Amino acid sequence: MREISDELKEYREDYEKVGKDRPLVDAKDKVTGKARYVSDVELPGMLTAKALRSPYPHAKVLNIDKSKAEKVPGVKSILTPEDVEQQKWGPITQDRNLLSRKARFTGDEIGLVVAVDEAACDEALSKIKVDYEQLPPVLDMLEAMDEDAPTIHEEFPNNVNHHVEVERVSEEEMERIFDEAYLVCEDEFVTNRVHQSYMEPNGVVAEQDENGYLTMYAGAQSPTWCRRDYAESLKMPVDKTKVVQTLYGGGFGAKIEPQFPPLGALGAKYVGQPVKLLLNRKEDFESALPRVPMTIRLKTAWSKEGELLAKDVYVIADQGAYADYGLAIAKTAMKRIDTLYQLENVRAVSDVVYTNKVPTGCFRGFGNSQSHIALENQVDEAAEKLGIAPDELRLKNCARPGYDNPHGWEVNSCEVDQCIEEATQQSNFKEKRDEYKGAQKDNAKIKRGIGLSASMHVSGNRSFLKAFDGASALLRMNEDGRLYIYSNEPDMGQGIRTVTTVCAAEVLDMPIEDIRVPEVDTDVVPFGTGCWASRGTYLASSAVKEAALKLKRKLLAKAGEMMNISAEQLKVKDGTVVWKRDENRKRTFKEIAWQYVCENSGEMLMAQGSFMPDVEYPDEDGYGNVSGGYAYACNVAEVEINTETGEINVTDIWAAYDVGQPINPMAVKGQICGGVGMGFGWAILEDMKYDEDGVLMNPNFLDYQIPTTKDIPNIHPIIADSYEWTSGYGAKSIGENALNPVAPAISNAIYNAIGVRFKEVPITSEKVLEKLQEEDAAVEKEGNQ
Incomplete structure (x- = not known):
C-alpha cells in the first residue's frame, strides 16, 4: 500500500457554484422543442437514404439487380459494394466495409438507396432482387470456437478475433494458492445481449460541397475521433471531413463511433446532394451495437478469515459479426474489477469471438458490469460458506486509498467502505437479511429478500491515445462579455454542458446565464x-x-490597465472586476472585453486549457495506471418474490456512490436513478432474443421489455463524502458505475429470499418459477423415498 497523507485524504475546497443543485442549462430548450437533434437538421435539396439489409445471418452476395428499383419515381441512386470506393475500417480490427459483399448478420448493410423521400426508398428496396449463396450461420459463442465451425471472417479461421492472457503470478504459485486455500469458489456466469434503448435511434445528415468538403451532422460521443475513422472508411482525407455533433437522445456507449454516419455520407458523396439517413427502431435494434454477451468462468481462493487470496478468470466475449471494441471490452471484464478488492494474485484469459449476430460494442459499464455479475455473486457465496456477513467480508477486502492493484492501477481517493456502511445502515440490511433468510422455508406466498453489491469504475480513463488522451477547452469572451466554451466533450443528456458552464463560472465568478456551450464542430473545437x-x-x-484561470489573468490584467491598478489588487466578482480595497471601483466583463477588442484589432479575449491524467500509459502487457481516479459504490436491493408465479418485485434500492465532489448534485442523483433503472432492467427483464435462423425476434419496444415508471423500484440515492484531488474540482465519475452494482445486488437479494442462486441475467419470473418448481419436486421426491 502506498502511503496517502491524512492531509490529502481530508483535503477539500470550498466553492461558490460547484456543488450546488441546478437544472441543466439546455433543459428548457429540450422541453420546449427548441433543441436541435439530427432529425431537425434540414438542408436545401436534402434527400433520404435507407440501407438494403441482408435477411440472412451468413450469406455471400452473388448479384444485386437494381434495374427495376432504379425506375421508381424519385430514386436518385442505388449504391452497391461494386459501385463505391471503400476500405475496411474499425476502431481496433479493420474488418468492416460500409457495404458488404458478404453478409455476416441479419441486417448487415449490402446496399444504399437514395431518393426524394422515405416512401420512394421503401418502394425501391422492395424491387431490388438479390441473389445470395446462403452459408451455415454460427449463433452461439461457444460453438463458434469449435474446430468444424463455419468461418465468419477468412482472416480468423477459428472465429477467435483475439486471445488474451494476463498473468500477475506464476502458474506454480497460483496452483499452490488454490491448493492451500481454505475455500475455493468456482462458477460459470452468463450474460446476454442487451440494447441501450436510447430514446433517439441512430441517424445522420451529410452533405458534400462543391470543393469536396464533407460534413456529417450526427450524435457522436467522440466527434474528433469519429472524424478520423469516418474519413478512413470513406477513403477521404481527414482535412476534407468534419463532424458536427447535434444534441442526441442518449448514447450509453453505442454512439462512440456508430457506423451509420459514414453510411449516410456515402450517399451524399456519390449523389452530390445532402442526404438524411434516420434508422427506425427496428433497424436500430437489428444493426446497432448492443452489450457484449459473455460467458465468465470465475474461480476465487479465500482464507479461513475471509481474505481474498487469488482470482482466476476466463472470459469468452461474443462480439458478433464485427469486432468493434470487443477486445477492449473483454480486457475490461478480465481485470478492471481487480481495483474493487485488495488482491495480489491474478490470472485472466479471454477469447473474443465472432458470431453471426448483430455486432456488439460499448454499453454503459464497458465489460465491467458483466464482471460484477460474476464476482459479486461469488463474494456472497464465499461469505455464506465462510460464515461471515456479506457486508463484513467486503469491508475486510475492499480497496483503500494507496492500494495499487496487480495491473499497476493506483487508487488515491476511495470511499467504498463508506458506501457499504451508508447503504447497509440506511436499508437496515443486517436485521432484514437475517429475518428474511430465516423465513426461506416458510410456506408464505410472498418471500422477501435483501442483497448487496459493491462496485467500482474508472474516472478519466487513459488508454486510447498514448500521445494525448485527454480533454481541451477553448474559452472565448465576445465583445459583449458573454463567454463561449468550445470542447470535444459532447452532451448526450448527461449534462456535460452544465458541468463545463459551472466550472468556468466558478473561476470567473460570472452569471451562468452569460455562458454558452455551442454544438461540437470539429472544425472549431480543440482536439x-x-x-x-x-x-x-x-x-x-x-x-x-x-482555461478559465488563464482567461481570468487576462481579464485582471486588462482591467488593471483600464483602472490604473495592479492586477494583484483586483478580483473578479459577479461578472465584473473590482478593486479589493474599494469594490465600487470596477469594470464589467463587457467593458473589458470591448476595450480588448478595440485595442487588439478585433482579437477577442481567449484562453485554452488542456488536461490529461498524470498516469502511466499501459505497456504492451497492459500494466500501467489507466485512470486518474477510481469511483466506487454499493447498492442494497430489497425484493419480494411471489412463489406461486415467480414474479419479482424489486421494492427498494439504496444506492450509495463515491463520486468525489459532485459538480451538480441534482444531476448526479439523476445519473444514479437512471443507472439504477437501467441496471434493474438488465437484471430481470431485458434480453435480445434470436430464433434458430439468427433473426432478432423482438426488435421494438412492444416485444423488447424495458422498465416503465411503474416497474422502477424506490431509489434512495446516497452521495458519499469524497474528494479526488487529482481532478480540477475533486470530481470523479458516475455515469457507468451507476449501473454496475445493480444486477448483482438484486441477484443476491433473490437468493436471500428463496435460497436459489442465479448465475445468468436476466433473472426472469419464468426462471424463478421453474427453479422453485424444481425444488418443490425434489423435496416431494425425497419425502416419498
Whole structure:
C-alpha cells in the first residue's frame, strides 16, 4: 500500500457554484422543442437514404439487380459494394466495409438507396432482387470456437478475433494458492445481449460541397475521433471531413463511433446532394451495437478469515459479426474489477469471438458490469460458506486509498467502505437479511429478500491515445462579455454542458446565464478524445478550469490597465472586476472585453486549457495506471418474490456512490436513478432474443421489455463524502458505475429470499418459477423415498 497523507485524504475546497443543485442549462430548450437533434437538421435539396439489409445471418452476395428499383419515381441512386470506393475500417480490427459483399448478420448493410423521400426508398428496396449463396450461420459463442465451425471472417479461421492472457503470478504459485486455500469458489456466469434503448435511434445528415468538403451532422460521443475513422472508411482525407455533433437522445456507449454516419455520407458523396439517413427502431435494434454477451468462468481462493487470496478468470466475449471494441471490452471484464478488492494474485484469459449476430460494442459499464455479475455473486457465496456477513467480508477486502492493484492501477481517493456502511445502515440490511433468510422455508406466498453489491469504475480513463488522451477547452469572451466554451466533450443528456458552464463560472465568478456551450464542430473545437469511459466530468472540468484561470489573468490584467491598478489588487466578482480595497471601483466583463477588442484589432479575449491524467500509459502487457481516479459504490436491493408465479418485485434500492465532489448534485442523483433503472432492467427483464435462423425476434419496444415508471423500484440515492484531488474540482465519475452494482445486488437479494442462486441475467419470473418448481419436486421426491 502506498502511503496517502491524512492531509490529502481530508483535503477539500470550498466553492461558490460547484456543488450546488441546478437544472441543466439546455433543459428548457429540450422541453420546449427548441433543441436541435439530427432529425431537425434540414438542408436545401436534402434527400433520404435507407440501407438494403441482408435477411440472412451468413450469406455471400452473388448479384444485386437494381434495374427495376432504379425506375421508381424519385430514386436518385442505388449504391452497391461494386459501385463505391471503400476500405475496411474499425476502431481496433479493420474488418468492416460500409457495404458488404458478404453478409455476416441479419441486417448487415449490402446496399444504399437514395431518393426524394422515405416512401420512394421503401418502394425501391422492395424491387431490388438479390441473389445470395446462403452459408451455415454460427449463433452461439461457444460453438463458434469449435474446430468444424463455419468461418465468419477468412482472416480468423477459428472465429477467435483475439486471445488474451494476463498473468500477475506464476502458474506454480497460483496452483499452490488454490491448493492451500481454505475455500475455493468456482462458477460459470452468463450474460446476454442487451440494447441501450436510447430514446433517439441512430441517424445522420451529410452533405458534400462543391470543393469536396464533407460534413456529417450526427450524435457522436467522440466527434474528433469519429472524424478520423469516418474519413478512413470513406477513403477521404481527414482535412476534407468534419463532424458536427447535434444534441442526441442518449448514447450509453453505442454512439462512440456508430457506423451509420459514414453510411449516410456515402450517399451524399456519390449523389452530390445532402442526404438524411434516420434508422427506425427496428433497424436500430437489428444493426446497432448492443452489450457484449459473455460467458465468465470465475474461480476465487479465500482464507479461513475471509481474505481474498487469488482470482482466476476466463472470459469468452461474443462480439458478433464485427469486432468493434470487443477486445477492449473483454480486457475490461478480465481485470478492471481487480481495483474493487485488495488482491495480489491474478490470472485472466479471454477469447473474443465472432458470431453471426448483430455486432456488439460499448454499453454503459464497458465489460465491467458483466464482471460484477460474476464476482459479486461469488463474494456472497464465499461469505455464506465462510460464515461471515456479506457486508463484513467486503469491508475486510475492499480497496483503500494507496492500494495499487496487480495491473499497476493506483487508487488515491476511495470511499467504498463508506458506501457499504451508508447503504447497509440506511436499508437496515443486517436485521432484514437475517429475518428474511430465516423465513426461506416458510410456506408464505410472498418471500422477501435483501442483497448487496459493491462496485467500482474508472474516472478519466487513459488508454486510447498514448500521445494525448485527454480533454481541451477553448474559452472565448465576445465583445459583449458573454463567454463561449468550445470542447470535444459532447452532451448526450448527461449534462456535460452544465458541468463545463459551472466550472468556468466558478473561476470567473460570472452569471451562468452569460455562458454558452455551442454544438461540437470539429472544425472549431480543440482536439480531445471525447466522452466515454465515464471521463467527461473528470477531464472536461479540469481542462475548463485551466482555461478559465488563464482567461481570468487576462481579464485582471486588462482591467488593471483600464483602472490604473495592479492586477494583484483586483478580483473578479459577479461578472465584473473590482478593486479589493474599494469594490465600487470596477469594470464589467463587457467593458473589458470591448476595450480588448478595440485595442487588439478585433482579437477577442481567449484562453485554452488542456488536461490529461498524470498516469502511466499501459505497456504492451497492459500494466500501467489507466485512470486518474477510481469511483466506487454499493447498492442494497430489497425484493419480494411471489412463489406461486415467480414474479419479482424489486421494492427498494439504496444506492450509495463515491463520486468525489459532485459538480451538480441534482444531476448526479439523476445519473444514479437512471443507472439504477437501467441496471434493474438488465437484471430481470431485458434480453435480445434470436430464433434458430439468427433473426432478432423482438426488435421494438412492444416485444423488447424495458422498465416503465411503474416497474422502477424506490431509489434512495446516497452521495458519499469524497474528494479526488487529482481532478480540477475533486470530481470523479458516475455515469457507468451507476449501473454496475445493480444486477448483482438484486441477484443476491433473490437468493436471500428463496435460497436459489442465479448465475445468468436476466433473472426472469419464468426462471424463478421453474427453479422453485424444481425444488418443490425434489423435496416431494425425497419425502416419498
